[in-house]
Amino acid sequence: MSVLDRLGQKLLFAFDPETAHGMSIAALRCGLPVGARTTLDARLKVSVCGLDFPNPIGMAAGYDKNAEVPDALLGLGFGFAEVGTITPLPQAGNPKPRIFRLTADDAVINRLGFNNEGHAAAEKRLAARKGRSGIVGVNIGANKDSSDRIGDYERGVARFAQYASYLTVNISSPNTPGLRNMQAREQLGELLSRVMAARAAATAQPPVFLKIAPDLVEAELEDIAAEVTEKQVDGVIVSNTTISRPSLRSGDTARETGGLSGKPLFERSTIVLAKMRKLLGPDRAIIGVGAARRVSAVRWGIAGNIVIAWIVTLPATALISALTYLAVGLAR
Template identity: 85%
Template sequence: MSVFDRIGQKLLFTFDPETAHGMSIAALRCGLPVGARPVRDERLKVSLCGLDFPNPLGMAAGYDKNAEVPDALLGLGFGFAEVGTVTPLPQAGNPKPRIFRLTEDDAVINRLGFNNGGHEAAEMRLAARKGRVGIVGVNIGANKDSADRVHDYELGVSRFAKYASYLTVNISSPNTPGLRNMQAREQLGELLARVISARGSASAQPPIFLKVAPDLVEAELEEIAAEVTEKQIDGVIVSNTTLSRSELRSPSGAGETGGLSGKPLFERSTIVLAKMRRLLGPERAVIGVGGVDSAETALEKIRAGADLVQLYTGMVYAGPALPGRILAGMAKFADREQLTSLRGLRDSRLSEWAAKPL
């Protein structure tokens, strides 16, 4: 981490996490931080689901919930940015405080609960950037008190299909009661069928990804993979935050409810990623998320079966220069291994990761 990043982190860490997050969004809106844009490298390009990604590193959903700064995030070097989660109606989320730093673990616990400004506000911002270059995905969710949560996802598809490079169906947040139950096969089958139908009726047909939890057992993964394959969903994002609190060093870590993200999630999420890749086969898209904070962790996700990787919590601790450092590290790795593309690295440790127990 640079001296500038250390100073910035020290300043932000004097504020509570949610205030610091708001300040970082405001800074990006104002054109800060200003840094050298990472050099584009042909070897880092990824073609997936009809989209040409300049590199495999993306900003995960949860940071830019209201589609305020996707282009600023792309300017930091990310190959793509995912905004949201966005719900049909605005909602405040769970009571504060609801974000907690676990500094000894390079981790965060959040129980935000899909706090966002709703479809209309996000649509206005995305409509304003229509025609700009850059891959921006939209992560859609359901309101906590919705009478028909599946319909909320249909509304998200219908509303954002014409603006989104891709859509992510998020049914894996642990912070909306009952939401993860939609990962069960019967509910999931109905959801995916109706989402695909909604896309078919929309004016554009972007790829659709399903974001799953890391707290799944083998049988659940098999059922999800079967439904994804049957309904021809374009890909899966593995994974959301975890409810596990194993081996945390931060004394407050076990005491707060919510989803855990950051370095402790890397092992579990990468195992689930590899098992999902094995179930889905080599052709369907898989995006790896969880504990990515360096070029090596990003590359290991690819070795385990990921086409693309995303991060969020890693930047909380490593600063806004992190995407540039990861991409530089990937380019150096390609130099060292004399690679013409990172594509050949994918699945090289799939068997090793998929064999590990959950």
């Protein structure tokens, strides 16, 4: 990280995390030069589910929640960008404060609760970029107070299939009460059946990925793998944030409720990823989400038919300096 990068990060860290996040989005939206253009290296190309990724490092959902800056993120050198999570109706999310930096742990706890502007606002922006190059995934979710959460996912597929390079079905956020219950086999089977039927009926049929939690036990992973295989879902995303608190050093802040992301999640997420690769076999796609800081992780991703979505621990959000603890540097 350069001296200028460090100064920019220090400036952003003077603000609360959510304000800093908004500032970084605004900077990208205005076209400010937050990073140097990258030189593409053909050795980094990865083909997954018919999509040709220029490199295997992408921006995970949670940073660009409302599809405001996907092309700017691609311009920073990311191989793909995933926008969302987007719910049918706008929702404010949980009360503030709801993002907490754990600087000593290179981590963040968030309990945002799918705060976003809803389908209509995101669709307008995605429609405006239709025809542009670059892989942009759309992460869809359910409203907190919805009486038909599976229907919310069907509506997301129907609305965004024509704009998305791929769709992510997010049922693993810990910040929407009851959402993770949809990972249980009976509910999951119905969800995936209806989602895949909605895709078949849509005007385009992008790949569909299921995003799962890192806190699942072996039997639950086996059930998920069985349903993903049976319903012919294209792949899984491993993983969302964790509700566990493994040996954190950040004092009282580490006891905040919500999902933990960043460096402490990497080991658990990698274990779940390895288990899912074994359960799903060598051919079904996996997007690994986590703190992939080392070149060895990139090589591993290329060799293992895995693309890596950098989980911008939202919230450390030093995009102007280093997209949260090194993300832009990794993309370069």
